Amino acid sequence: MTPAASLVFTTLLSHGPLTRTEVARRTKLSPAAVTKAVRPLMELGYLVEGVDEAARPAVGRPANPVWVDGGRALFIGIKITGDEIIAVLADLCCRIRESRHVRLTGREPEAVLPVITALVQELLTEADGFGVRVRGLGIAISGDVDREDGVVRYSPFLEWRDVPLAEIVGTATGLPVTVDNDVRALTVAEHWFGAGVGRSNFALVTVGAGIGCGLVVHGRVVSGAHGVAGEIGHLSLDPLGPLCHCGNRGCVEAIAADPAILHAVRAATGGQVTDMAEALKLAHSGDPGVRDIYARAGETIGKAIGFLANILGPELVIISGEGLAAYDLVSEGIRDAFAASAFGTAAQCDVMTRPLPFEEWARGAAATAIQSFMGSDTYEE
Amino acid sequence: MTPAASLVFTTLLSHGPLTRTEVARRTKLSPAAVTKAVRPLMELGYLVEGVDEAARPAVGRPANPVWVDGGRALFIGIKITGDEIIAVLADLCCRIRESRHVRLTGREPEAVLPVITALVQELLTEADGFGVRVRGLGIAISGDVDREDGVVRYSPFLEWRDVPLAEIVGTATGLPVTVDNDVRALTVAEHWFGAGVGRSNFALVTVGAGIGCGLVVHGRVVSGAHGVAGEIGHLSLDPLGPLCHCGNRGCVEAIAADPAILHAVRAATGGQVTDMAEALKLAHSGDPGVRDIYARAGETIGKAIGFLANILGPELVIISGEGLAAYDLVSEGIRDAFAASAFGTAAQCDVMTRPLPFEEWARGAAATAIQSFMGSDTYEE
Numbered sequence: 001m002t003p004a005a006s007l008v009f010t011t012l013l014s015h016g017p018l019t020r021t022e023v024a025r026r027t028k029l030s031p032a033a034v035t036k037a038v039r040p041l042m043e044l045g046y047l048v049e050g051v052d053e054a055a056r057p058a059v060g061r062p063a064n065p066v067w068v069d070g071g072r073a074l075f076i077g078i079k080i081t082g083d084e085i086i087a088v089l090a091d092l093c094c095r096i097r098e099s100r101h102v103r104l105t106g107r108e109p110e111a112v113l114p115v116i117t118a119l120v121q122e123l124l125t126e127a128d129g130f131g132v133r134v135r136g137l138g139i140a141i142s143g144d145v146d147r148e149d150g151v152v153r154y155s156p157f158l159e160w161r162d163v164p165l166a167e168i169v170g171t172a173t174g175l176p177v178t179v180d181n182d183v184r185a186l187t188v189a190e191h192w193f194g195a196g197v198g199r200s201n202f203a204l205v206t207v208g209a210g211i212g213c214g215l216v217v218h219g220r221v222v223s224g225a226h227g228v229a230g231e232i233g234h235l236s237l238d239p240l241g242p243l244c245h246c247g248n249r250g251c252v253e254a255i256a257a258d259p260a261i262l263h264a265v266r267a268a269t270g271g272q273v274t275d276m277a278e279a280l281k282l283a284h285s286g287d288p289g290v291r292d293i294y295a296r297a298g299e300t301i302g303k304a305i306g307f308l309a310n311i312l313g314p315e316l317v318i319i320s321g322e323g324l325a326a327y328d329l330v331s332e333g334i335r336d337a338f339a340a341s342a343f344g345t346a347a348q349c350d351v352m353t354r355p356l357p358f359e360e361w362a363r364g365a366a367a368t369a370i371q372s373f374m375g376s377d378t379y380e381e
Numbered sequence: 382m383t384p385a386a387s388l389v390f391t392t393l394l395s396h397g398p399l400t401r402t403e404v405a406r407r408t409k410l411s412p413a414a415v416t417k418a419v420r421p422l423m424e425l426g427y428l429v430e431g432v433d434e435a436a437r438p439a440v441g442r443p444a445n446p447v448w449v450d451g452g453r454a455l456f457i458g459i460k461i462t463g464d465e466i467i468a469v470l471a472d473l474c475c476r477i478r479e480s481r482h483v484r485l486t487g488r489e490p491e492a493v494l495p496v497i498t499a500l501v502q503e504l505l506t507e508a509d510g511f512g513v514r515v516r517g518l519g520i521a522i523s524g525d526v527d528r529e530d531g532v533v534r535y536s537p538f539l540e541w542r543d544v545p546l547a548e549i550v551g552t553a554t555g556l557p558v559t560v561d562n563d564v565r566a567l568t569v570a571e572h573w574f575g576a577g578v579g580r581s582n583f584a585l586v587t588v589g590a591g592i593g594c595g596l597v598v599h600g601r602v603v604s605g606a607h608g609v610a611g612e613i614g615h616l617s618l619d620p621l622g623p624l625c626h627c628g629n630r631g632c633v634e635a636i637a638a639d640p641a642i643l644h645a646v647r648a649a650t651g652g653q654v655t656d657m658a659e660a661l662k663l664a665h666s667g668d669p670g671v672r673d674i675y676a677r678a679g680e681t682i683g684k685a686i687g688f689l690a691n692i693l694g695p696e697l698v699i700i701s702g703e704g705l706a707a708y709d710l711v712s713e714g715i716r717d718a719f720a721a722s723a724f725g726t727a728a729q730c731d732v733m734t735r736p737l738p739f740e741e742w743a744r745g746a747a748a749t750a751i752q753s754f755m756g757s758d759t760y761e762e
Binding site for chain 2: 239
């Protein structure tokens with residue numbers, strides 16, 4: 001697909017039925033370029049054209065709306081967490097048709113890969129019921145991922161290093177596989193369907209087991225020249241702060257991620273606390289030491305978002321992730337530290353929260369598979 | 382000019398004479414789109430086509446090279462520093478035809494604006510000698526600049542606030558005026574003609590009177606949704622560090638910019654040192670306290686570049702600015718701190734130094750004027 005066709009396709013994905021004129025206006029392409037991009041996609045059945053009699057002009061071409069035919073193809077999206085695998089079957093409009101959760105019994109590739117393969121087979125069987133082919137599989141995983149080569153270079157949670165995931169799963173399932181960093185995949189979904197629709201410059205910050213960040217600049221997700229981008233979790237903000245697994249001190253992740261908070265709460269309370277739910281309960285019961293730990297986490301996240309705003313000047317920062325469960329405890333710190341560290345008009349950036357369940361991350365993985373499919377030569381099959 | 386035409390034009394600016402086929406390959410536009418973009422630019426005389434008999438194929442269209450006719454239009458570029466104004470007369474290829482330096486006797490707009498106006502008149506007279514019209518004026522100034530509105534919102538060095546510079550100078554000179562942040566303007570020049578040619582993702586970090594940073598992501602300069610971007614000077618890296626004029630502690634600028642270094646050297650030596658040349662001399666003579674101050678400046682810059690690499694993953698970081706005079710004193714700190722703070726493959730980013738005299742900054746200002754001219758409706762006149 002040409003860049004223009006890809007732009008037209010994603011514009012129709014995000015904004016639903018639009019006339020060609022409206023597509024041209026939104027994409028800043030010429031009407032001729034839009035028509036040229038639309039034609040082969042209509043011939044292949046990925047786009048359909050309706051007839052809107054009311055909008056038909058007295059003279060000139062009819063202003064018929066065009067939209068993506070969601071039912072024309074299916075995709076599977078998988079999000080791997082440290083504890084479970086979430087898989088969705090999504091259509092070409094990235095609407096979720098089926099979803100599955102499976103607990104993991106181990107984190108090594110030998111334990112995780114058979115679970116993925118079994119889930120994919122299950123969803124392929126479901127897909128048969130729809131009578132439509134599954135055209136691609138997207139896998140989202142945290143860490144340093146080389147999407148082009150399909151290799152998980154380093155995933156700290158799973159302790160994976162240099163796993164050629166696309167090749168392994170592709171061989172096992174027969175599907176074209178796209179592997180991407182999980183936050184980047186979620187950012188694609190937010191850009192196409194979420195709070196990022198119509199935004200050319202925004203950041204998605206995820207807080208929870210880790211601290212992640214996906215970036216859209218000039219309308220496209222930033223991947224980094226060497227695969228690392230949006231890595232705010234390892235900004236070392238406090239030279240005297242706690243040691244991080246990366247070797248530095250005072251990284252955002254070493255202060256504000258769930259394991260860091262749990263570690264600090266244990267140290268402050270003498271070790272009785274076993275999980276985040278208990279830590280949260282203690283904070284909500286008013287324990288001042290525990291509340292301070294959350295407040296510091298909030299300040300650290302807010303400062304990191306301020307740094308992001310100073311460097312990129314996004315119009316919007318979306319905060320999401322399972323860490324939102326503690327948002328009442330961290331929000332003041334985030335707000336104040338962001339305001340203090342953002343320079344000048346960078347502070348005008350909107351900061352919002354948005355809960356996104358793990359299905360949405362898996363949907364992001366499916367979105368990356370749709371990207372790959374539409375960017376490949378095989379979409380014409 | 383359409384986005385495609387603008388892309389074709391800047392590709393020809395950067396890469397000199399190219400055949401249409403080569404332009405299509407580099408821009409990823411279709412050959413038809415290139416021909417469509419080239420035609421009106423040739424009719425207006427901004428592009429010319431040569432005849433390369435040797436490259437003429439036996440059949441098919443001739444592979445004639447196309448290039449920008451530099452002599453077809455002139456532009457003025459002005460860089461304002463705290464001490465002087467540097468102005469250049471540049472052609473459409475942004476080659477410098479004339480340049481001028483004028484010392485400033487005051488920094489308030491009332492002192493600076495007449496100097497700018499006089500310089501522009503002088504260069505307009507020079508332009509008469511070339512028999513070509515000056516089609517635009519670009520002004521580059523440090524600080525928070527709203528290019529769209531042509532307003533200098535806040536320039537700390539000059540202590541300007543909300544100066545509608547484009548309007549004032551436009552009225553005084555009769556030229557279309559583009560005002561931009563100076564580092565962003567220099568980044569345009571680096572992208573078109575310097576170390577950034579052919580790079581889609583790079584950063585230009587300038588050290589000296591201030592610490593600035595221009596960013597190119599997905600092939601375009603990042604301006605920030607509200608005008609602030611690349612503001613690494615006000616990343617507060619050391620919570621216990623010296624107070625910055627922005628109100629925070631330990632900002633990069635409060636440790637590594639020239640005034641901060643001078644202040645620290647004075648404090649360490651009892652106040653005899655009056656300028657950077659003396660500070661440098663002391664460091665080169667081996668004064669350990671002064672050398673430590675430079676080393677700390679280097680570490681701070683290196684850490685900031687590491688943060689930039691973690692967030693954006695650029696392929697290249699160019700370090701420039703008058704602070705390069707002390708590069709032998711800061712280079713080790715930059716290298717080590719960058720390596721320590723860059724996460725994973727972000728450390729693979731190339732870091733290079735490149736001296737760029739103030740004429741080059743003024744040339745960047747002229748490049749922004751060319752951008753505006755080519756983006757305007759008046760280029761067809």
